[in-house]
Structures are given as C-alpha cells and as structure tokens.
Amino acid sequence: MGSVRGWFVVLVCLLVGGVLTVALLGVSDGGARRGTAHATAGPGDFVDIRDVPPSLDVPPSAGAPFPGADASTGTVVVDCGRNVEEHYNQDNVVVSPGLRGGAHHTHAYVGNLSTDARSTDASLAAAPTTCRGGDRSTYFWPVLRRTDRPARYVFERAAGHGNAGEILRPVEVRLEFGGSPVGKVVAMPRFLRAVTGDAVALTARSEENVRARWGCASVPDRLTTRYPRCPAGDRLTRTLTFPSCWNGLDTAGPERTHLVFRAVNGVCPGDMFAVPELTIRLAYDAPGPDVPIALDSFPEQRHSPKTDHAMFVNVMTDARMAALVDCVNEGRHCRL
Template sequence: MGNERRLLALVICLVLGGGLGAAVLGASRAAGPHGGAATGPHAGAAGRPSPSASVDMRDVPPAPPAPAPAADASGGSVVVDCGRGEQGHYNEDNLVVSPGLRAGAHHTHAYVGNLSTDAMSTDASLDAAATSCAGGDRSTYYWPVLRRPDRPGRRPYELAAGHGNAGEILREASVRVEFRGSPVSKVVAMPRFLRAVTGDAVAHTAGDDTDVRARWGCSGSPDRSTTRYPRCPGGERVTRTLVFPSCWNGIDTTGEAHRSHLLFPAGNGVCPPDTFPVPELRVSLAYEVPPGVAVALDSFPEQRHSPKTDHAMFVNVMTERQMDELVACLNEGRHCRT
C-alpha cells in the first residue's frame, strides 16, 4: 500500500509539473524570443504604442540653424533614385546585424536598392543582383516598416512578422536616398561592401538615448523634429529621417556590434581621431497618415513599438567608379542625381 501511495503521489507531481511547465513555455512563446511583459509608461495595447509616445508637432520648437560650413567643406549632394519600394521587397531578415539567420529581425523590414537582399545574401550575390536604383547602384537600403494597427494586415508580408507586429503596412509615399559631404573637410570613398547601422532597435529598454538617431516630423515643418511619433496637421505627411555615421576607421567593412568601424562626427562635424570622413548617407521617408490615426513602428516585443527604436541598415555595393563619381560630386560642391 505504501508503494502504491508513493507512486500515486509521483504521478500527481508529474502531471502538475507538466502543466506548470506548459504554462511557462506558452507565456514565453507569446512574448517571443525577445520577450518581456507589456509594462512601463509606453506599454500601450498589443500592437500599439502608448499615446504618450506621440506629440503634436506644433508643440515642438524649431531646431537652431546649422553652423556655416568651413572653407574646405565638401558641400555637394547626391540623390540616388531607387524608387519607393514598388517591387514589394519585404522580409524579417537583417543581413547586417544577423547574417545567415532567417527571420532574425523578428519584425519586418522594407527595402529599396538591391532586390535580392535577405539573410543569406553574400557580397557575390549582392553584386550579381538586380536593383531598383535607376543608375544601377546595387547597394541595399532598409528599415522597419510603419503600420496602421487600426486596420488588419491581409497580405502575406503583413502577417509574417508576428511578435506583436500587426496591422496594415503603410507604403512609403516617398523615399529619398541622399549622400552629403562633410561640413568641415573633403570626404574619401567608402569601401565596397561596407556595412552600416544607424539608430537603436532596443532604445526603449537601453536605459539611455546614446544611439537614438532617427528623427520624426511633418512635411510642413521641416525645421522641427522629434524622437516621438508626430501628430501632423491635415494635408501634411509624417516623415522619418535616418542619418548614418560618416567617419570610417580606414580598415574594416564591419565592426564590433556593427558600429565600431563607422562613427558619427562631433556636433561641429569633426570626425573622431583615427577616422576619415566618408559620404554621409541620409534616408528620408514620408507617409500619408490621416489626422488622428495612430501609427506603430515594427519592433522587438519588449520595445513596445517605441519611435525611439527606429533604425536602418545599409550595405554599399556601388562599383568603384560609381563611388568615385559620388565623392567627386560632393567634394566639388555640386548637386547630382543618379
């Protein structure tokens, strides 16, 4: 009898333990691989950021004017016409941050430029691919999508990300890919296959805003920007501006945490010691968003769609000739388009 009771107790413990384990595993899977409870001041409802993550742009003061460029500045600009994603190139990969890992981003990225880019891309495959850029630039430019969580996603690419990223993906009304020079000196060429990141995909939980770079705004007030979602007057577009670091160490095409090889200049435009100024990439996006409609940036689950987590990636696949022409245009102070 004693043995039977002990056996019964063991069976009960196993059943209860299995149920508890399943419950814990289920909660973990619901949160996703970057899981975290929906807590904090910007938690919001599932798929939606908190209302405190947005601001009326009329309440944002204008930025001070930029300092005058130095005599040796490279004051030109080059706009690379790559369309606005008409080809519908989306995936949940991140070639720069997690190469070789399918769905490694856990959210959806939109692309212009190289039409083959995914987690499995190599330098050779990028070099051989087609491109959306009119002048033949095979570089890849990509960023997390912006959604309307008040409307359900219906297309396969809108439903693929999961992890709380839900809703209709807003197509970009315009995409501007632009390279600028340095306000204090000439620039040198970027190396081919240079990888670059701007912004901080985990800024909401990072504890500081050191790597927050993206700026949001409204098309009618280009002199005002914010790190919050902008509420724009009727008839104006919501804008995102993503500026990349432009001081290269002269050695590597990638670095520790995908950042150490390419740094931002100081506020006066001067590069850190032992780095060289290269063309500054600036990606500007605009969206048609009706007044009163909330938007949500795709993000890791615990980042709660915070606008501070906006980021973008770039791989330079320009030929040496294309890069040399771009550098010449910047250093000669011309304004070019390819």
C-alpha cells in the first residue's frame, strides 16, 4: 500500500512540474507558445480611414507654415533599401547604449549593418551599409506585426514581452531630408543621435511627443494616430519626422534637449540652429480591414499606435553632409 501511495505522489509531482514548465516557457517567449491573442492592440486603437476627416496636420513638424522667401525648399532622398538583410534586434543604441535587449521589443534597421547596443562612433564609421552612395548612418524603428499568424523565424520570436506574431515587411522605405520654411539649414554634426515619437505615450502624462502619423496611401490627406483600416489593395503608411533644431553643441543629451522640434511658425528657439529635417515613410501592403496588427512595444504600452517612434544616428561623412545641405538650401531635389 505504501509503495502504491509513493508512486501516486511521484506521478502527481511530475504532472505539476510539467504544467509549471509549460507555463514558464510560455512566459519566457512572450506567449508565442500560448497563441498571440494577448499581443493584439485593443479595438479602440483602430479606425476606418473613411472616418478620418481630411486634415492639414502634415507630419513633418509641430507645424507646417507656407515657406517664406528665405526658405530652404530642397529635398534629398537617401536609398537604403527595405531591410532585406533582416537586420533586427531588441537594442536601442540611441536611448540605452550598451544595454543588450534594452528595448524589450524588436527594431528593424536600414543603413548601417553593424548597429546594436554595443555600437560606438568608431564601429559605426567602419561598418558596411545598405545605403547607396555609402551613407553609414543608421535608421531604425519598431516592427509591425500580424498577430493572427505565428512567428516563423528566430528574429520574430526573440522579442518576448507580449510582442508576438509575423513581422510585416515594408514594401517601401523612403528616407527624405528637407529644409526649413523660414531660412537656410546648417550641417548636422557627425554622430548626432536623434529620436522622434514617444515609446511610452500610452502611460505618459501628455501626448506632446506623439509624432508618428498613420494613413492609407490612397488618401494621403487623411492622417491619424490610430491604426487605419485601409481599403483592400491599398497600402498602410507610417510617417515619422524628426526634430530639426540643434543646440550647436551636443550630439546627444538627456530629455532630448540637444535636438528639438521647431515651433508652429517654423522658427527654431533663439539659441538653436535649423538642420536638415529627416522624415521616414514606411508603406506596407494593407493586410485587410479585419486583420489584427500590433506595433512592438513595452508590455505596459499595450501596442498602442501612439507609441510609434524611430531613431537615427548620422554617420555621413562631412563631404556628404555638405552636399546634402547645399541641395536643400539651393531648392534642388536630389538623390545621394
């Protein structure tokens, strides 16, 4: 009798241990083993693009006044591909340098092929790049996922923290530098770090740093801070524009004080200088009006589209930056 009871205790222990192991595995991989329903944004985060009114809310800055007589109206497009190289990681060398996995979500990159948490100015300057013309700058942003499909690749499963599903790959990545509506721009310093958007917008006290705009390619004048439901065959778009007023001293700084957005009238603060304004535009084949999608985010941000953000490190040579500034200031439209 004692032997039977002993075996029964062992069996119960094994069963309990197995359940706990499965539960822990589910937690450790962000729930990918349990399914992806928890990784989907809430219903209130979506809007039918037909319900978004046409707007003059142009993404490039806090305001978009008509250009004045001294405006720098040129543009420079930099072609760095669409990340077919599959450069992904959970690092953020701009916000948390040196901290591996510090983002707690996956970023996609174009440009500098070496970028991770351990990157230094020297390593970035020596690395290969996806950009035509040799621009070694790094451009990156959080991935967008279809949460009704499971992850298939290692880089899709690596993030955890509730970020699960198939990564949507953009069909277009456009990197464009523009000027100032009120004057000329000066060169960005090499290794300038820049951030746009607010990765913690859902829990922030205000939405002043919510900068990304979402839309559908067929109706470019309708922009929103929610995930748009686009018509079949359309393209879903993300537009992320960076601050363009530099303090003239620092390449990085706490609380984003070294690089800020211009005022509504287009003017930089009195002690700052206008530099070329970077805009990243991403386009995806719209997955369908009923398909669940979610931006990678910190767990407490619940995949809110308002948390969209992007980072940039300028690793252009001085000569290349000078050519970019000349093009913008002279009102030309160039590809470098």
